Amino acid sequence: MSQSTSSWKSIRNIFNQIHLYAGLICGLIVVAVCLSGTIYVYNTEIREYFDSELFFVEANGERMAVEDIRLKLEQDLGKSVTQVMWMEDPERSAQFTLIGADEEGRGTTYYVNPYSGEILGDNSTRTGAQEFMSSMFSLHRWLLLDRVEEPILESMGNRDLGRFINGISTSLFLLGVLTGILIWFPNKVKNWKQGLKVKWGANWKRVNHDLHNTLAFYSLTALFIMSATGLFWSFNWYREGWQKTWDTYQTEAEKEAEQNKPEPVFTNPQTFTLDQILAATESELGYVGNTRISIPADPTKMIEVRQYKTNLTASPGSDNLSLSPENLSVVESSLFGDLSVRQQIGRSVKYLHTGEIFGQVSKFIWFLACLIATSLPITGTLIWWNKRKKGTRSKKQKASKASNLEMA
Template sequence: MFSSSNPNKKKSKKSLFKRVMAWLHLWLGLASGIIVVIVSLTGCIYVFESEIKDFIEDWRFVKPQEQAFLLPSQLITIADKTMKGKHATSVTFGGKEDAAIVGYFTEKKEGKDREGKAEHKKGEGKGRNQKDVAKSDNEKGKEREKGKGKGKEKGKEEKSKRRRGGIFTSVYMNPYTGEVLNIKSVSRSESPDFFRFILNGHRALWLPYDIGRPIVGVAVLIFVFLLISGIVLWWPTKWIKSIRDKSFKIKLSASFKRLNYDLHNVLGFYSMIFLLFISITGLVWSFGWWSKSLYWVTSGGKPLTENRESPKSDTTIVKAFNITTVDKVLLNLSKQNPQAAGILVTVPDKPADAIGAFVYKQKHTFYNMDRYSFDQQTLKEISIKTPFSGKYIEANIPDKIRRMNYDIHVGSVLGLTGKFLAFFASLISASLPITGFMIWWGKQKFGKKSPAKPKVATKEIPVSKLKNRAEKELTA
């Protein structure tokens, strides 16, 4: 009805499988294209965050001196006075040329509406009789038993939401003199700095986190399929020289249409393996089921232990926390790790909180760091079962792979070379939806007139010949 079949049209030599893959590749690519472009371009910029900051933020560095660093307790005392009423949550020491960082975290304050709702709930039972109260308490008891697991998960979600909405403040200090060099506050939602803004776009398209993150996740899942289907469509039918050249080389002297096709086809092939690693590792932050499944595959069927709760100190020993305990932890770790690129020590806020410590082996690299937890009273090491706890060298293979997830994603697992590879792969990734769209657009016939039928040339006959022919017909 809508299209006329052409009997002379050649049948496609492509198999049904390839035709289905081509159809899915086209429409899924058009559907997810704009999101892939945004995520790829923001990823390109964010890859070199550390290097760019080191270049433009000179207060991150100090002139090395022939003397020891001040103790953490001394830096914290100075920083607390500067921050007026706030208490430090961590202190970080780097190399001889690096500024020390005293960290602060402020949770997002609850709104008035939420406080009002809480007060309303408190007063709900005043006008009810005892039977109703007893009945409701009974039901609540049953529901409480059923919802224990759900309650824990909701608590974790609320805690992570508060953390996402909080403000991280870093006080940069001269580790030799205690001089405050700079104070920088970063929030995920309110007044983010440039790289925080870029990361918000990369993770959630600048939408509310709970809305934007799954949208990005679905788009990246589609992109993984597009990478696989792209290789299926790219695969040469015959491995003869002319076809190989089209598959592996870009013909720069060709027409724009052919050049655009080569940029999509050839660059897509060369970047495929890098983009696959970047996409697979990125999905770990989008979907919990993906994170668990990936660990299950790499571990040979073992479940992922996701214990996000911090280890607890022994609260039976009632003793006021002394800030100099943090000094002891840092000094011990410094002796054990003289070649460390940096050491971060957390400051406990409550009696049950443990002292956390992170030992970084390389600058701007996180996978091979060692993570420790110590009882704040006895300084005994507390062991917890997570892929990220303990020494990297002692971790099993699946745990090492999980620790590498971020560094694989940004390329830093291979150093600066890996970052450049991730940068160019992401740049190609941003171009693929654009070149793919142009290929599709070039095949469309929007508003094009059908070609006019060629006129048949007629041979003119002289008038004299026509008269002679007419006379013959009359006399016949």
């Protein structure tokens, strides 16, 4: 045996031990986090399916003018519209946020049939689907510790504790992914075909072993991105490092300067309909999408618009416009496509983590990868347990042979 081969076996054994104990320590937490994450990938779809009466309508002729719906709601409810979400899909409801003169906060969002102006419901009460998905989010982010009323530790709140435990477990999972790569590739590169399939005809131990190795390999890229981005919400130092790496970091002074930046003063504001604002937005951006219009309480302030592309592989990043209240010209614009590649990555951390970065295509891939991630601690623990039992039997057999020799 060459010295290099012997050295690699020693190094590989170290990686094996790291891989094993990292998986054993974080196993239960990873199962909980990944299972809830698997479900939460389709958070929007699940809520819309079970509360379909709020989100979907039957297309019947032409949709009403957006401004007509606004006027109808303001007259019926005695409140003012502050925000509108107008969907490109003609079979989707519109969302209007209204607030009364004596109300505080963000107001109430109403789901409205765009063909009749009928209110389908509002967000003042939570549905069963919303409650369930909220629990999945809590489990995924804070391990449900944010729902424990009594503080568990004096040194930190329950939410921070859940975030910390989650962060440590995610770090160990990421370590397991990296060591798994180092273990798999040198071992399988010569016989790579064997490492890419499951031998279904073998005994259950071999099948379990193949499932762990093969499924992990196929989901490797997604698992790395999931775990590497998941740490963004656990550790402040990691979040800051991420932002500096991808050129999206702002110092406190820069944030304060941006918040206190004086807005342009418009002395001759005009009255524009929501349809005119929508048309101006689509003309400027050159595409039709889902559009969110924010209407300022002060008519001399800029009108803020966000528009999202809706094709199958569209990035969830929005194109933002600030329009003049005098003539709807663009005063400021922040287009996702104008950002550098680094900044696009940096600002897409949430969508990289959830798999929404390339629309429904990447979401489905992330769903499968997250399901695999849920299984890895289970199959990995079974591999360890089977090897442990095999080692115990081997020791007993050696001890029995030694005893027989002594008796002979």
